[in-house]
Amino acid sequence: MFPQLSEEVFPAPIKSVEAGSAAERAGVRPGDQLLRVNGQSVTDVLAYRHLLSQGKAALEISRPAAVPFFATPQDHHTIKMGEAAQTFFFEVEWEDPGLEFEEVLFDGIKKCANKCDFCYVHQMPRGFRKSLYIMDDDYRLSFLYGSFVTLTNLTEGDINRILDENLSPLYVSVHSSNQALRQDMMKWWKLKVKDQQATQITGMIERLSSIDLYTQIVLLPQRNDGENFDETLEYLTSRPNVISAAVVPIGLTDHRKNLPDVRPFNKEEAKDVIKRANIWRKKLLAERGTRFIFPSDEFYLLAGEPLPTEEEYEGFPMLENGVGMIRDFLTEGMPALPERLPTPKKVILGTGLLFAESLDLAVEPLRAIEGLEIEVRAIENQTFGKVTTVAGLLTGRCFRAAVKTGEADLLIVPPTTLRYGTELMIDNTSLSELAHTLGMPVKSGGSTLGELARVILGDVVSSGPQFGMSAHAVKENSKIDGSSQA
Numbered sequence: 001m002f003p004q005l006s007e008e009v010f011p012a013p014i015k016s017v018e019a020g021s022a023a024e025r026a027g028v029r030p031g032d033q034l035l036r037v038n039g040q041s042v043t044d045v046l047a048y049r050h051l052l053s054q055g056k057a058a059l060e061i062s063r064p065a066a067v068p069f070f071a072t073p074q075d076h077h078t079i080k081m082g083e084a085a086q087t088f089f090f091e092v093e094w095e096d097p098g099l100e101f102e103e104v105l106f107d108g109i110k111k112c113a114n115k116c117d118f119c120y121v122h123q124m125p126r127g128f129r130k131s132l133y134i135m136d137d138d139y140r141l142s143f144l145y146g147s148f149v150t151l152t153n154l155t156e157g158d159i160n161r162i163l164d165e166n167l168s169p170l171y172v173s174v175h176s177s178n179q180a181l182r183q184d185m186m187k188w189w190k191l192k193v194k195d196q197q198a199t200q201i202t203g204m205i206e207r208l209s210s211i212d213l214y215t216q217i218v219l220l221p222q223r224n225d226g227e228n229f230d231e232t233l234e235y236l237t238s239r240p241n242v243i244s245a246a247v248v249p250i251g252l253t254d255h256r257k258n259l260p261d262v263r264p265f266n267k268e269e270a271k272d273v274i275k276r277a278n279i280w281r282k283k284l285l286a287e288r289g290t291r292f293i294f295p296s297d298e299f300y301l302l303a304g305e306p307l308p309t310e311e312e313y314e315g316f317p318m319l320e321n322g323v324g325m326i327r328d329f330l331t332e333g334m335p336a337l338p339e340r341l342p343t344p345k346k347v348i349l350g351t352g353l354l355f356a357e358s359l360d361l362a363v364e365p366l367r368a369i370e371g372l373e374i375e376v377r378a379i380e381n382q383t384f385g386k387v388t389t390v391a392g393l394l395t396g397r398c399f400r401a402a403v404k405t406g407e408a409d410l411l412i413v414p415p416t417t418l419r420y421g422t423e424l425m426i427d428n429t430s431l432s433e434l435a436h437t438l439g440m441p442v443k444s445g446g447s448t449l450g451e452l453a454r455v456i457l458g459d460v461v462s463s464g465p466q467f468g469m470s471a472h473a474v475k476e477n478s479k480i481d482g483s484s485q486a
């Protein structure tokens, strides 16, 4: 017997059932839905796993109407269409039932309660896939996939759950330890904030003292940089549960809607950010054995300062945040290069305005190869605007505008323009579509210099993965198809 519950149920559609598992033995099939475990409503996979970790678990499964029902896997002759929904139970004890769900969150994604001055969602042009406009701020996705959350939408129940279930680590957007400044930058809607104390970032970091926190600071010029930045770093570095702080500049587009005017960082300001970070990095390395603060590549490029060494990135844990991507790219150098190509070839390397100069220097050794003409083309962003200089936001439209039909034998696009594991750019232009329009092969360049060289040279050197990413980049990109700059 199971208790009758009045609480809301969140049916979780089942994507697949593992062969030979308890669920398969019980006749569960893809398309069925999990309703409850031990009579309790389940909100997400974390709660599901938590309930299973208690030992004995009775799973209540619903089969929606009109789906064929097999009483047992062998009962294939009992297909009945158009029936009312059916519910059945099966039990496991210290055993994984073997269910994979369509979504990890059964009760829907938690949306953010803020309207940040730097919100990327509010700077997106129209017409992209829906997931890019979702203003998610869900601590469960932070734990599962490493997406950054602000914590401003937490309830007391959420906070207790994080602590009770030890949802560690979490990834937190701090921006400033100065409460008034943070509020001014993030402008949360009081009515949407569930628990006012959750907005007190220093109080929350202290309350979550048993949870490891990887933090992020989005810097805006003359807002939270300078002395404010120092104060924030001083606070974060004083908290034992804060593991690191990634520092990224505000990302701007020409499509800011209902947001205050913000300008990009200039060279002097970028230098100042690095200078301040370096003072703390040196101190932290001596005291905690980690540099703790990791400014993004963009700051080094803007400042015209050398990138940190590979060792200084301490394993590249923040590639997704644009921290260390260029150093990661350079870690695998050129393969042995041929003296000449059997047939002459012109190759265009398309990239964003920010990285073009560095890429041009990096590929210099290839220019010694007879018969190979290489041009690094700095491509303006036609979709997001000239102010958007990173390569990852270039679209098919940008390449079509910047490259003439048939003007080269090969066009190479940065792998960061492609959605992970696909050939699709952010505007859904595929590489084959672009190749067809431009009348030349189009390939992804790989994410290390060595891979890029192999893609350029093709059969002349042994080829690497065409859509390859470095081991670090694969780890980072497999986390989630992120949508916001929380």
Ligand code: SF4
Pocket: 112, 113, 114, 115, 116, 118, 119, 120, 121, 122, 134, 135, 136, 137, 150, 484, 485, 486
């Ligand atoms: S940046 Fe993130 S937290 Fe801020 S408003 Fe946008 S979605 Fe919300």
